[in-house]
Amino acid sequence: MTDESLLNAAAHGDESSFCLLYERHRDVVFRFAYRLLQSVELAEEITHDCFLSLIKKPALFDAKKASLKTYLCAAARNQAYKRWKKSSPETSLEEISVEPQEAEFRSPLRRMMSAEMSNVVQKAIAELPPLQREAVILFEFEELSLAEIAEVVNADVGTVKSRLHRAREKLRILLEPYINGSN
Amino acid sequence: MRNENHSSPEKPELHELLKSWEVPEIPPSLNRRVLSDYRQHVNRVPFWKKLFTSSVRIPMPLILAQAALLLIAGAALIYSFTHQPTTTAPLVVTNTKIEKVEIPVVQEKIITKIVYTTQASKPQIKFVTLPPTQAEEVMVKDEAASPLAVAAPEVNRVMTPNLTAIRNLPLPELELPAPKQNFAETAYISDSPFAVLARNNFDLPATLFAQRAESSPMKFGKIASSTAGIMMKVIDNKSTRMVYRFGGRTKTFAEEAILNRILFRPRVDPNWMASFGDACAPH
Numbered sequence: 001m002t003d004e005s006l007l008n009a010a011a012h013g014d015e016s017s018f019c020l021l022y023e024r025h026r027d028v029v030f031r032f033a034y035r036l037l038q039s040v041e042l043a044e045e046i047t048h049d050c051f052l053s054l055i056k057k058p059a060l061f062d063a064k065k066a067s068l069k070t071y072l073c074a075a076a077r078n079q080a081y082k083r084w085k086k087s088s089p090e091t092s093l094e095e096i097s098v099e100p101q102e103a104e105f106r107s108p109l110r111r112m113m114s115a116e117m118s119n120v121v122q123k124a125i126a127e128l129p130p131l132q133r134e135a136v137i138l139f140e141f142e143e144l145s146l147a148e149i150a151e152v153v154n155a156d157v158g159t160v161k162s163r164l165h166r167a168r169e170k171l172r173i174l175l176e177p178y179i180n181g182s183n
Numbered sequence: 184m185r186n187e188n189h190s191s192p193e194k195p196e197l198h199e200l201l202k203s204w205e206v207p208e209i210p211p212s213l214n215r216r217v218l219s220d221y222r223q224h225v226n227r228v229p230f231w232k233k234l235f236t237s238s239v240r241i242p243m244p245l246i247l248a249q250a251a252l253l254l255i256a257g258a259a260l261i262y263s264f265t266h267q268p269t270t271t272a273p274l275v276v277t278n279t280k281i282e283k284v285e286i287p288v289v290q291e292k293i294i295t296k297i298v299y300t301t302q303a304s305k306p307q308i309k310f311v312t313l314p315p316t317q318a319e320e321v322m323v324k325d326e327a328a329s330p331l332a333v334a335a336p337e338v339n340r341v342m343t344p345n346l347t348a349i350r351n352l353p354l355p356e357l358e359l360p361a362p363k364q365n366f367a368e369t370a371y372i373s374d375s376p377f378a379v380l381a382r383n384n385f386d387l388p389a390t391l392f393a394q395r396a397e398s399s400p401m402k403f404g405k406i407a408s409s410t411a412g413i414m415m416k417v418i419d420n421k422s423t424r425m426v427y428r429f430g431g432r433t434k435t436f437a438e439e440a441i442l443n444r445i446l447f448r449p450r451v452d453p454n455w456m457a458s459f460g461d462a463c464a465p466h
Contacts, residue, residue: 013225015218022217030213031206044213051217055224121204140201172197179196 003068011058036080046079124174132167
């Protein structure tokens with residue numbers, strides 16, 4: 001069954017369809033939210049809100065424009081940015097996008113040198129500006145195409161590609177010892 | 184497209200390194216929350232459905248009282264529809280008096296006025312009703328034209344020399360104007376007992392008089408009848424002025440006769456005068 005038919009049935013009270021739809025896209029939304037906010041509670045809350053809003057307003061989803069996975073990722077992104085702005089209301093996304101100083105980056109990275117690789121990567125990604133971070137997450141972890149990422153982040157493909165390139169460069173710098181070490 | 188993006192030789196290494204970031208397991212609470220909220224949302228009954236499906240517990244006495252109230256209201260409504268008050272005007276008793284009003288009926292009265300020309304050579308002939316003792320018998324001129332003369336030529340012929348005609352003999356005490364033609368035809372004034380009787384009997388209603396006169400076997404009755412017939416002849420000719428000479432009551436008789444169209448035909452016995460002898464003797 002397609003996502004659209006499942007959503008339609010779930011909106012009309014078919015619980016099995018909803019469960020199927022939820023299990024199909026639950027992990028993507030949760031992972032994306034978690035990697036954006038790096039908080040299980042927030043990711044859980046965002047995942048919950050995304051599916052509830054989908055059921056409450058199923059007409060907002062247009063299967064002709066994008067897939068349900070893209071739609072849910074966009075919804076999770078919006079939810080994440082809402083919470084982001086709540087936590088730091090005076091900081092805009094553009095300001096956040098300003099690349100941090102090398103010195104400031106180095107010190108936490110060094111503090112996590114002994115931590116697990118997962119934590120290293122997590123911290124490295126956390127150091128990325130949000131726009132670059134979401135691009136990396138969607139591209140590297142969720143394996144969305146550039147067009148899908150552009151759909152999620154509401155930007156054109158060139159912008160996404162640029163953000164992705166800069167994010168990689170930054171991650172390469174940040175994770176260079178681990179990359180060399182792995183080699 | 185994805186392969187193009189990963190064309191850098193460093194990128195596979197970076198990609199492998201990034202993949203080492205593990206995401207924690209989805210908490211079970213999330214599944215419960217989402218499923219619970221979904222059920223709550225799906226099973227949420229709309230307001231209009233709640234309005235028709237919800238129930239309220241009401242105590243039985245309150246229900247009974249409300250039912251009784253509804254019954255009373257319904258009965259009152261039905262009663263008001265079936266017994267609508269009729270708007271009757273207040274009864275006004277008026278004492279009406281029934282009065283009989285006689286409305287005079289104007290009957291057509293045809294009066295023909297006859298205009299006579301006065302001849303210088305002939306003085307006016309005036310008549311007056313004389314008392315029986317001084318009655319004189321007058322005979323008009325043109326006896327031949329008189330219906331009486333026509334009816335009884337012999338009588339006139341016999342009586343002509345004996346009668347005293349007052350033609351051209353105006354009496355100083357008689358100044359009443361008299362129509363010439365009609366007078367000449369019909370006027371008879373006599374102090375004979377029959378004539379007096381006839382004149383006196385003019386007071387009677389015309390019909391009674393006529394019936395009585397005509398049904399009477401007596402001679403004087405016929406005379407009276409003929410006199411009345413002559414009179415009515417005059418009346419029938421619309422010459423009422425002549426009748427006035429015979430008294431005020433005769434006028435009423437004449438008018439009634441005109442209105443009733445009573446026509447008396449003179450029944451003149453040719454020998455009637457002769458049979459009475461002196462009674463009709465001229466003075």
